[in-house]
Amino acid sequence: MADVEDPRLNVASVLSRHFLGCVLWGDRHGELMEAELRFAVVLHWLLELRREVSGFEDWRAIGAALASGADNADGWPVPACVHRVRATLPARVAGTTVPDYLGRFLARAGESDADVGGPGGDAAAWEELANTFVRLWAEVLAEVEDSTRVSLIEPACGSANDYRFLAATGLARFLDYTGVDLCAANVANARARFPGTRFEEGNVFALPAADRTFDYAWVHDLFEHLSPEGFEAAVAEVCRVTRRGLCLGFFQMDEIGEHVVRPVEDYHLNTLSLTRTLEQFARHGFVGQALHLGTFVRLRFGRERTPNPQAYLLVLQARDASVPPFTGGRDAPTVAA
Numbered sequence: 001m002a003d004v005e006d007p008r009l010n011v012a013s014v015l016s017r018h019f020l021g022c023v024l025w026g027d028r029h030g031e032l033m034e035a036e037l038r039f040a041v042v043l044h045w046l047l048e049l050r051r052e053v054s055g056f057e058d059w060r061a062i063g064a065a066l067a068s069g070a071d072n073a074d075g076w077p078v079p080a081c082v083h084r085v086r087a088t089l090p091a092r093v094a095g096t097t098v099p100d101y102l103g104r105f106l107a108r109a110g111e112s113d114a115d116v117g118g119p120g121g122d123a124a125a126w127e128e129l130a131n132t133f134v135r136l137w138a139e140v141l142a143e144v145e146d147s148t149r150v151s152l153i154e155p156a157c158g159s160a161n162d163y164r165f166l167a168a169t170g171l172a173r174f175l176d177y178t179g180v181d182l183c184a185a186n187v188a189n190a191r192a193r194f195p196g197t198r199f200e201e202g203n204v205f206a207l208p209a210a211d212r213t214f215d216y217a218w219v220h221d222l223f224e225h226l227s228p229e230g231f232e233a234a235v236a237e238v239c240r241v242t243r244r245g246l247c248l249g250f251f252q253m254d255e256i257g258e259h260v261v262r263p264v265e266d267y268h269l270n271t272l273s274l275t276r277t278l279e280q281f282a283r284h285g286f287v288g289q290a291l292h293l294g295t296f297v298r299l300r301f302g303r304e305r306t307p308n309p310q311a312y313l314l315v316l317q318a319r320d321a322s323v324p325p326f327t328g329g330r331d332a333p334t335v336a337a
Contacts (some may be wrong), residue, residue: 039085149175
Protein backbone atom coordinates (compact mmCIF):
# COMPACT_ATOMS: atom_id res chain seq x y z
CA MET A 1 0.00 0.00 0.00
CA ALA A 2 2.58 2.52 -1.15
CA ASP A 3 2.93 5.27 -3.74
CA VAL A 4 -0.47 6.25 -5.19
CA GLU A 5 -2.13 3.38 -3.28
CA ASP A 6 -1.04 4.79 0.09
CA PRO A 7 -4.35 5.25 2.01
CA ARG A 8 -3.11 8.55 3.40
CA LEU A 9 -3.27 10.13 -0.06
CA ASN A 10 -5.27 7.72 -2.21
CA VAL A 11 -8.46 9.63 -3.06
CA ALA A 12 -10.66 6.52 -2.83
CA SER A 13 -9.31 5.73 0.65
CA VAL A 14 -9.64 9.35 1.79
CA LEU A 15 -13.24 9.55 0.55
CA SER A 16 -14.04 6.21 2.18
CA ARG A 17 -12.96 7.60 5.55
CA HIS A 18 -14.97 10.73 4.84
CA PHE A 19 -17.98 8.51 4.15
CA LEU A 20 -17.71 7.17 7.68
CA GLY A 21 -17.25 10.67 9.04
CA CYS A 22 -20.45 11.80 7.28
CA VAL A 23 -22.30 8.77 8.65
CA LEU A 24 -21.20 9.66 12.18
CA TRP A 25 -21.33 13.46 12.19
CA GLY A 26 -22.91 14.69 8.96
CA ASP A 27 -21.06 17.72 7.54
CA ARG A 28 -19.58 18.73 10.91
CA HIS A 29 -16.01 18.18 9.66
CA GLY A 30 -16.62 19.19 6.05
CA GLU A 31 -13.92 21.89 5.98
CA LEU A 32 -11.28 19.47 7.21
CA MET A 33 -12.42 16.87 4.66
CA GLU A 34 -12.06 19.45 1.90
CA ALA A 35 -8.58 20.37 3.11
CA GLU A 36 -7.56 16.71 3.15
CA LEU A 37 -8.74 16.20 -0.42
CA ARG A 38 -6.66 19.20 -1.53
CA PHE A 39 -3.73 17.65 0.33
CA ALA A 40 -4.20 14.36 -1.56
CA VAL A 41 -4.19 16.17 -4.90
CA VAL A 42 -0.96 18.02 -4.01
CA LEU A 43 0.74 14.83 -2.85
CA HIS A 44 -0.08 13.06 -6.10
CA TRP A 45 1.72 15.88 -7.90
CA LEU A 46 4.71 15.53 -5.57
CA LEU A 47 4.77 11.78 -6.18
CA GLU A 48 5.14 12.45 -9.89
CA LEU A 49 8.06 14.76 -9.17
CA ARG A 50 9.75 12.28 -6.81
CA ARG A 51 10.07 9.84 -9.70
CA GLU A 52 11.96 12.39 -11.77
CA VAL A 53 13.94 14.86 -9.66
CA SER A 54 17.58 14.06 -9.11
CA GLY A 55 18.46 16.07 -6.01
CA PHE A 56 18.15 19.16 -3.86
CA GLU A 57 18.85 21.63 -6.70
CA ASP A 58 15.81 20.37 -8.61
CA TRP A 59 13.66 20.75 -5.49
CA ARG A 60 14.97 24.28 -4.99
CA ALA A 61 13.89 25.15 -8.53
CA ILE A 62 10.44 23.73 -7.88
CA GLY A 63 10.17 25.65 -4.60
CA ALA A 64 11.26 28.87 -6.32
CA ALA A 65 8.67 28.37 -9.09
CA LEU A 66 5.96 27.86 -6.52
CA ALA A 67 7.04 30.92 -4.55
CA SER A 68 7.05 33.12 -7.66
CA GLY A 69 3.77 31.85 -9.08
CA ALA A 70 5.44 30.33 -12.15
CA ASP A 71 3.72 27.52 -13.98
CA ASN A 72 6.99 25.74 -14.79
CA ALA A 73 10.16 24.82 -12.91
CA ASP A 74 12.98 23.91 -15.30
CA GLY A 75 10.62 21.75 -17.33
CA TRP A 76 8.42 20.46 -14.50
CA PRO A 77 4.89 21.89 -14.70
CA VAL A 78 3.43 23.47 -11.57
CA PRO A 79 -0.36 23.03 -11.82
CA ALA A 80 -2.59 25.98 -11.04
CA CYS A 81 -4.41 23.91 -8.42
CA VAL A 82 -1.13 23.51 -6.49
CA HIS A 83 -0.65 27.28 -6.46
CA ARG A 84 -4.21 27.68 -5.19
CA VAL A 85 -3.64 25.22 -2.35
CA ARG A 86 -0.34 26.84 -1.35
CA ALA A 87 -2.08 30.22 -1.17
CA THR A 88 -4.46 28.86 1.49
CA LEU A 89 -1.71 27.56 3.81
CA PRO A 90 -1.41 27.66 6.73
CA ALA A 91 -5.12 27.63 7.54
CA ARG A 92 -7.24 27.42 10.64
CA VAL A 93 -9.79 24.65 10.04
CA ALA A 94 -12.12 22.83 12.45
CA GLY A 95 -10.34 24.18 15.49
CA THR A 96 -6.91 23.05 14.31
CA THR A 97 -4.19 24.50 12.10
CA VAL A 98 -3.41 22.95 8.73
CA PRO A 99 0.30 23.79 8.38
CA ASP A 100 2.07 24.89 5.23
CA TYR A 101 2.98 21.27 4.57
CA LEU A 102 3.97 22.00 0.96
CA GLY A 103 6.34 24.84 1.80
CA ARG A 104 7.83 22.85 4.68
CA PHE A 105 8.47 19.81 2.49
CA LEU A 106 10.01 21.81 -0.37
CA ALA A 107 12.24 23.72 2.05
CA ARG A 108 13.53 20.48 3.52
CA ALA A 109 13.90 18.94 0.07
CA GLY A 110 15.91 21.96 -1.07
CA GLU A 111 18.54 21.65 1.65
CA SER A 112 21.98 20.86 0.27
CA ASP A 113 22.27 17.60 2.20
CA ALA A 114 18.75 16.42 1.28
CA ASP A 115 17.65 14.21 -1.57
CA VAL A 116 14.00 13.22 -1.34
CA GLY A 117 13.64 12.28 -4.99
CA GLY A 118 13.89 8.79 -6.38
CA PRO A 119 14.16 5.44 -4.65
CA GLY A 120 17.05 6.48 -2.43
CA GLY A 121 15.34 9.60 -1.15
CA ASP A 122 14.78 10.83 2.36
CA ALA A 123 11.93 8.62 3.54
CA ALA A 124 11.64 10.52 6.81
CA ALA A 125 10.74 13.78 5.05
CA TRP A 126 8.09 12.06 2.98
CA GLU A 127 6.63 10.21 5.97
CA GLU A 128 6.35 13.44 7.93
CA LEU A 129 4.49 15.01 5.02
CA ALA A 130 2.22 12.00 4.34
CA ASN A 131 1.17 11.84 8.01
CA THR A 132 0.01 15.48 8.10
CA PHE A 133 -3.72 14.72 8.09
CA VAL A 134 -3.37 11.58 10.18
CA ARG A 135 -2.11 13.87 12.94
CA LEU A 136 -4.76 16.52 12.30
CA TRP A 137 -7.66 14.08 12.38
CA ALA A 138 -6.30 12.43 15.51
CA GLU A 139 -6.14 15.85 17.17
CA VAL A 140 -9.66 16.84 16.13
CA LEU A 141 -11.33 13.50 16.89
CA ALA A 142 -9.66 13.26 20.28
CA GLU A 143 -11.93 16.15 21.31
CA VAL A 144 -15.11 14.43 20.07
CA GLU A 145 -17.18 12.83 22.76
CA ASP A 146 -18.16 9.25 22.10
CA SER A 147 -21.11 9.23 19.72
CA THR A 148 -23.34 6.39 18.62
CA ARG A 149 -21.07 3.71 17.26
CA VAL A 150 -21.73 2.07 13.90
CA SER A 151 -20.74 -1.43 12.83
CA LEU A 152 -18.59 -1.94 9.76
CA ILE A 153 -17.41 -5.05 7.91
CA GLU A 154 -14.52 -4.97 5.46
CA PRO A 155 -14.09 -8.06 3.27
CA ALA A 156 -10.61 -8.42 1.77
CA CYS A 157 -9.13 -6.24 4.50
CA GLY A 158 -5.59 -7.50 3.89
CA SER A 159 -3.13 -6.94 6.70
CA ALA A 160 -5.30 -4.11 8.07
CA ASN A 161 -4.37 -2.12 4.98
CA ASP A 162 -6.97 0.62 5.46
CA TYR A 163 -7.91 -0.10 9.07
CA ARG A 164 -4.51 1.10 10.29
CA PHE A 165 -5.51 4.61 9.23
CA LEU A 166 -8.93 4.30 10.81
CA ALA A 167 -6.99 3.59 13.99
CA ALA A 168 -4.33 6.25 13.49
CA THR A 169 -6.82 9.03 12.74
CA GLY A 170 -9.04 8.10 15.68
CA LEU A 171 -12.03 7.00 13.58
CA ALA A 172 -11.81 3.42 14.80
CA ARG A 173 -12.95 4.55 18.26
CA PHE A 174 -16.43 5.14 16.82
CA LEU A 175 -16.70 1.82 14.96
CA ASP A 176 -17.50 -1.78 15.75
CA TYR A 177 -15.20 -3.06 13.04
CA THR A 178 -14.79 -6.55 11.59
CA GLY A 179 -12.15 -7.28 8.99
CA VAL A 180 -12.36 -10.46 6.90
CA ASP A 181 -9.67 -11.86 4.63
CA LEU A 182 -9.18 -15.14 2.78
CA CYS A 183 -5.45 -15.23 3.54
CA ALA A 184 -4.56 -16.59 6.98
CA ALA A 185 -1.24 -14.71 6.96
CA ASN A 186 -3.03 -11.39 6.39
CA VAL A 187 -5.38 -12.09 9.29
CA ALA A 188 -2.48 -13.03 11.55
CA ASN A 189 -0.62 -9.83 10.60
CA ALA A 190 -3.71 -7.72 11.27
CA ARG A 191 -4.35 -9.34 14.64
CA ALA A 192 -0.73 -8.86 15.66
CA ARG A 193 -0.89 -5.17 14.77
CA PHE A 194 -4.32 -4.60 16.38
CA PRO A 195 -4.92 -7.33 18.97
CA GLY A 196 -8.08 -5.69 20.29
CA THR A 197 -9.82 -5.56 16.90
CA ARG A 198 -11.87 -8.29 15.26
CA PHE A 199 -10.15 -9.84 12.23
CA GLU A 200 -11.46 -13.14 10.88
CA GLU A 201 -10.39 -15.57 8.21
CA GLY A 202 -13.24 -15.88 5.73
CA ASN A 203 -14.43 -15.90 2.16
CA VAL A 204 -16.42 -13.09 0.55
CA PHE A 205 -18.66 -15.79 -0.93
CA ALA A 206 -19.66 -16.93 2.59
CA LEU A 207 -19.11 -14.14 5.10
CA PRO A 208 -19.10 -15.24 8.77
CA ALA A 209 -22.14 -13.20 9.82
CA ALA A 210 -25.91 -13.44 10.01
CA ASP A 211 -28.18 -11.44 7.71
CA ARG A 212 -28.04 -7.65 8.17
CA THR A 213 -25.50 -7.88 10.98
CA PHE A 214 -23.57 -4.74 10.03
CA ASP A 215 -24.66 -1.15 9.52
CA TYR A 216 -22.12 -0.60 6.74
CA ALA A 217 -19.65 -2.44 4.53
CA TRP A 218 -16.43 -1.27 2.92
CA VAL A 219 -14.94 -3.14 -0.03
CA HIS A 220 -11.86 -1.91 -1.86
CA ASP A 221 -10.31 -3.25 -5.08
CA LEU A 222 -11.78 -6.75 -4.82
CA PHE A 223 -14.61 -7.27 -7.30
CA GLU A 224 -12.44 -6.91 -10.43
CA HIS A 225 -10.54 -10.03 -9.38
CA LEU A 226 -13.60 -12.31 -9.38
CA SER A 227 -15.18 -14.39 -12.13
CA PRO A 228 -18.61 -13.16 -13.29
CA GLU A 229 -20.25 -15.87 -11.16
CA GLY A 230 -18.01 -14.98 -8.23
CA PHE A 231 -18.81 -11.30 -8.62
CA GLU A 232 -22.54 -11.97 -8.45
CA ALA A 233 -22.10 -14.22 -5.42
CA ALA A 234 -19.91 -11.66 -3.63
CA VAL A 235 -22.37 -8.83 -4.34
CA ALA A 236 -25.22 -10.92 -2.93
CA GLU A 237 -23.21 -11.83 0.17
CA VAL A 238 -22.01 -8.30 0.96
CA CYS A 239 -25.56 -7.03 0.60
CA ARG A 240 -26.90 -9.87 2.74
CA VAL A 241 -24.85 -8.94 5.80
CA THR A 242 -25.33 -5.15 5.49
CA ARG A 243 -28.41 -3.24 6.57
CA ARG A 244 -27.70 0.42 5.81
CA GLY A 245 -24.97 1.35 3.34
CA LEU A 246 -22.00 0.34 1.21
CA CYS A 247 -18.82 2.19 0.28
CA LEU A 248 -17.12 0.38 -2.62
CA GLY A 249 -13.84 1.20 -4.33
CA PHE A 250 -13.07 -0.02 -7.86
CA PHE A 251 -9.74 0.28 -9.64
CA GLN A 252 -10.86 -0.95 -13.09
CA MET A 253 -14.32 0.18 -14.12
CA ASP A 254 -15.71 1.95 -17.18
CA GLU A 255 -18.96 3.29 -18.56
CA ILE A 256 -19.38 0.39 -20.96
CA GLY A 257 -22.32 -1.89 -21.69
CA GLU A 258 -20.92 -5.14 -20.35
CA HIS A 259 -18.16 -6.40 -18.11
CA VAL A 260 -14.89 -7.21 -19.89
CA VAL A 261 -13.79 -10.54 -18.39
CA ARG A 262 -10.05 -11.30 -18.30
CA PRO A 263 -8.98 -14.50 -16.51
CA VAL A 264 -5.38 -14.31 -15.25
CA GLU A 265 -4.12 -17.65 -13.93
CA ASP A 266 -6.01 -18.26 -10.65
CA TYR A 267 -7.91 -14.98 -10.55
CA HIS A 268 -9.32 -12.28 -12.85
CA LEU A 269 -8.40 -8.77 -13.90
CA ASN A 270 -11.73 -7.59 -15.26
CA THR A 271 -12.94 -4.20 -16.38
CA LEU A 272 -16.35 -3.83 -14.81
CA SER A 273 -19.29 -2.08 -16.40
CA LEU A 274 -20.56 0.73 -14.19
CA THR A 275 -24.11 0.21 -15.43
CA ARG A 276 -24.11 -3.54 -14.86
CA THR A 277 -22.50 -3.15 -11.44
CA LEU A 278 -25.14 -0.66 -10.30
CA GLU A 279 -27.84 -3.01 -11.61
CA GLN A 280 -26.37 -5.95 -9.69
CA PHE A 281 -26.39 -4.07 -6.41
CA ALA A 282 -29.86 -2.67 -7.11
CA ARG A 283 -31.20 -6.22 -7.50
CA HIS A 284 -30.09 -6.79 -3.91
CA GLY A 285 -31.69 -3.61 -2.63
CA PHE A 286 -28.82 -1.09 -2.70
CA VAL A 287 -28.89 2.08 -4.78
CA GLY A 288 -27.00 5.37 -4.77
CA GLN A 289 -24.28 7.34 -6.48
CA ALA A 290 -21.09 6.60 -8.39
CA LEU A 291 -18.10 8.91 -8.45
CA HIS A 292 -15.58 8.69 -11.25
CA LEU A 293 -12.59 9.83 -9.21
CA GLY A 294 -10.78 11.50 -12.10
CA THR A 295 -13.87 13.59 -12.89
CA PHE A 296 -14.38 14.34 -9.20
CA VAL A 297 -10.83 15.67 -8.83
CA ARG A 298 -10.99 17.63 -12.09
CA LEU A 299 -14.30 19.33 -11.31
CA ARG A 300 -13.55 19.94 -7.64
CA PHE A 301 -9.90 21.00 -7.86
CA GLY A 302 -9.03 21.58 -11.52
CA ARG A 303 -6.42 18.81 -11.58
CA GLU A 304 -6.47 17.12 -14.98
CA ARG A 305 -4.02 14.29 -14.32
CA THR A 306 -5.15 11.36 -12.22
CA PRO A 307 -3.21 8.24 -11.16
CA ASN A 308 -5.95 5.88 -12.35
CA PRO A 309 -8.50 7.01 -14.95
CA GLN A 310 -10.62 3.89 -14.33
CA ALA A 311 -11.06 4.37 -10.57
CA TYR A 312 -14.59 4.75 -9.19
CA LEU A 313 -16.17 4.96 -5.76
CA LEU A 314 -19.75 3.74 -5.30
CA VAL A 315 -21.73 4.93 -2.29
CA LEU A 316 -24.96 2.94 -2.02
CA GLN A 317 -27.69 2.65 0.59
CA ALA A 318 -30.37 0.10 1.30
CA ARG A 319 -33.68 1.22 -0.14
CA ASP A 320 -35.32 0.83 3.26
CA ALA A 321 -32.57 2.61 5.22
CA SER A 322 -32.28 6.20 6.33
CA VAL A 323 -28.66 7.22 5.71
CA PRO A 324 -27.14 10.73 5.88
CA PRO A 325 -26.14 12.01 2.41
CA PHE A 326 -22.49 11.65 1.46
CA THR A 327 -20.95 14.72 -0.16
CA GLY A 328 -17.22 14.18 0.27
CA GLY A 329 -17.07 17.36 2.37
CA ARG A 330 -19.46 19.40 0.23
CA ASP A 331 -21.63 18.84 -2.86
CA ALA A 332 -19.88 16.24 -4.99
CA PRO A 333 -20.46 15.69 -8.71
CA THR A 334 -22.63 12.65 -9.25
CA VAL A 335 -21.43 10.81 -12.33
CA ALA A 336 -24.12 8.14 -12.32
CA ALA A 337 -26.94 7.07 -10.09
